Amino acid sequence: MLVYATYFIRLYLVARRLGTTARSVIIKFIIRSIYLGLCILGLLGPSFGVNEIExxxxxxxxxxxxxxxxxxxxxxxxxxxxxxxxxxxxxxxxxxxxxxxxxxxxxxxxxxxxxxxxxxxxxxxxxxxxxxxxxxxxxxxxxxxxxxxxxxxxxxxxxxxxxxxxxxxxxxxxxxxxxxxxxxxxxxxxxxxxxxxxxxxxxxxxxxxxxxxxxxxxxxxxxxxxxxxxxxxxxxxxxxxxxxxxxxxxxxxxxxxxxxxxxxxxxxTRKMTVANNKYYYFVILAFILMIIDILFTVRTIKI
Structure with missing residues (x-):
């Protein structure tokens, strides 16, 4: 994260010196930060709601x-x-x-x-x-x-x-x-x-x-x-x-x-109440953001 943040700041400063916008870089940085965070949350296995099993x-x-x-x-x-x-x-x-x-x-x-x-x-x-x-x-x-x-x-x-x-x-x-x-x-x-x-x-x-x-x-x-x-x-x-x-x-x-x-x-046979693991919600959302990140190109210098 530190390396990527350094890369983002350097790219932003280069764009400012060249007099171009760094909006696309900022958007990509935000998207990548979000889906990385979603992947981490998915790995943690968030559980909410309960289900009764035998x-x-x-x-x-x-x-x-x-x-x-x-x-x-x-x-x-x-x-x-x-x-x-x-x-x-x-x-x-x-x-x-x-x-x-x-x-x-x-x-x-x-x-x-x-x-x-x-x-x-x-x-x-x-x-x-x-x-x-x-x-x-x-x-x-x-x-x-x-x-x-x-x-x-x-x-x-x-x-x-x-x-x-x-x-x-x-x-x-x-x-x-x-x-x-x-x-x-x-x-x-x-x-x-x-x-x-x-x-x-x-x-x-x-x-x-x-x-x-x-x-x-x-x-x-x-x-x-x-x-x-x-x-x-x-x-x-x-x-x-x-x-x-x-x-x-x-x-x-x-x-x-x-x-x-x-x-x-x-x-x-005994009935047990267990929490529902909802990790896949976070993983699916992260996957969608990854696809957007791949399709969305960065343009820093306009000729």
Whole structure:
């Protein structure tokens, strides 16, 4: 503005010395000052008047269900099945954008390790601390995990029944026993989505126990194998999808993207009053003045 003002004053003085009028220069200066000011006002986003809009809220609750039985310490995946799963889930968990996340762990029994929360850092911290020593007795009772999650989701339903519910099961599928059909029916009834991550290999691996490997009652080294067929059938019974994690195949990112793609249900609609942004009035007027400025020529010296 200072440079342009200096240019205008110099042009005006030259016109006076030559005995000609500087009226056109003055007009152009005024026009340019006005449309520059209008552009600045448009950038500031002036708002006046109010408008009522409807804002819709959507939601999705996701429980990670970690198998912490001793078979998850098998070393067919380095450094172990559980450690590899923990690392990959923590690394990719931010793919779940605005969902609430909770942790349920199970072995011979199940309990809630982390309640549903939006705090990703807290969830990552609790995942890193998971280990098979959290349970005094070894075993694999998936019925207790599903029953606990049903109880958690039903308590949420009493507050809001519309939220989408997702279970992400992380396990090797070994020694599950028989899943109670009534539990499966309740999961279907509550429209709970199941995604399963099978961790391990069909060839299996030994389970480290101190400086040696775990042995059975006959003194033979125990080899734990991934029971993929069992997990695939379980997941299909709930219309879910199965993914796998090995040293060669890592589907964790695909799993979390699939969980994120599960449609979030409508929860609530609220009316909000917002100010109307009228920037375009100023921009349109500035554009008209620009066109006038281009079409209007300056004549300082008349011959």
């Amino acid at each position: 804002a819709q809220a959507t939601g999705k609750d996701i429980f990670f269900v970690f198998d912490l039985s001793r078979s998850m310490d098998a070393i067919d995946i380095e450094p172990s099945r559980l450690e590899k799963a923990k690392f990959e889930i923590s690394k990719n968990i931010d793919l779940l954008k605005s969902d609430r996340i909770g942790l349920v762990v199970f072995s011979s029994e199940a309990y809630t390790h982390t309640p549903l929360t939006f705090d990703r850092d807290a969830v990552k911290l609790f995942i890193q601390k998971l280990n098979s020593n959290l349970f005094p007795r070894n075993g694999t009772d998936l019925n207790s995990a599903f029953a606990l999650i049903l109880k958690k989701f039903q308590s949420i339903n009493s507050i809001n029944s519309r939220k989408t519910k997702v279970i992400i099961l992380i396990t090797d599928g070994e020694d599950f026993g028989r899943i109670d059909q009534s539990v499966i029916n309740e999961l279907k009834k509550n429209r709970i989505n199941l995604l399963t991550l099978g961790v391990g290999t069909p060839l299996g691996g030994q389970i480290r126990e101190g400086d040696d490997f775990k042995k059975d009652s006959d003194g033979q080294v125990v080899v734990s194998k991934l029971n993929a067929s069992y997990l695939v059938n379980l997941t299909k019974s709930l219309n879910g999808k199965y993914f796998q994690l090995t040293n060669q195949l890592n589907s964790v990112a695909d799993l979390l993207k699939e969980a994120d793609k599960v449609e979030s249900n409508w929860i609530d």
